[in-house]
Amino acid sequence: MRRTLAEYEVDALIAIGGEDTLGVAAALGGEGIQVVGVPKTIDNDVAGTDYTFGFDTAVNIATEAIDRLHTTAESHTRTLVVEVMGRHSGWIALHSGIAGGANVILIPEQPFDIDQVCAWVENRFTIRYAPIVVVAEGAVPKAGQMVVKDSSLDEFGHVRLSGIGEWLSREIADHTGKEARTTVLGHIQRGGTPSAFDRWLATRFGLRAIDAVKDRDFGTMVALRGTDIVRMPLAEATVGTKGVEPALYSEFGVFFG
Structure with missing residues (x-):
């Protein structure tokens, strides 16, 4: 893969996707490929980010x-x-x-x-x-x-x-x-048609991913924390998925039945 990237003069990869895509990106980063991750999945289950676009x-x-x-x-x-x-x-x-x-x-x-x-x-x-x-x-x-x-x-x-x-x-x-x-x-x-929030979030993620490449901060993923876009180690984001906490689910139990 390094040979192919060099042949096409690709300096870095920006991997956009969910747990599987980002997991592959993390593995590539471990092999020395210069990669930055962007979390995109409708499931919203990528660890380390409050929301994913989609x-x-x-x-x-x-x-x-x-x-x-x-x-x-x-x-x-x-x-x-x-x-x-x-x-x-x-x-x-x-x-x-x-x-x-x-x-x-x-x-x-x-x-x-x-x-x-x-x-x-x-x-x-x-x-x-x-x-x-x-x-x-x-x-x-x-x-x-x-x-x-x-x-x-x-x-x-x-x-x-x-x-x-x-x-x-x-x-x-x-x-x-x-x-x-x-x-x-x-x-x-x-x-x-994407929602306004998804367009806003995808744009912010894209800008910060470009910044990470410019800073040569590879092996990272951009993430939303509150209203801030931060960087975190890609390996940490792909250790497991983010599920619904029991307390949050229980909070809405009053509406059941």
């Missing part, structure tokens, strides 16, 4: 979908399960679920009790309110396993997740005797 846009898309689904849920008096992205983290589910007025939010960091979920759903029906359940694709029931449609892998060796939403709607229908339907938002969350 996340806010995905949340806005999911929130709009939830807003629209309230209408059809009410008109047909059924439970609607909305499956959003989030393999290992529930940031999209939590933010869009709260913003969209969901009655149950299920995330990978907190295995759920299906009986409790059904109790929350039943409670909404008793007050003549059609419930909305938002679930991250990587959410799992207690003492259970990740629900998948097939075992195919992506380019980084991850199982292609999908199926928890359909499983959940079947369980809710069986437990409650009420109709339940699933909407899987899928890759619609990854495209479209």
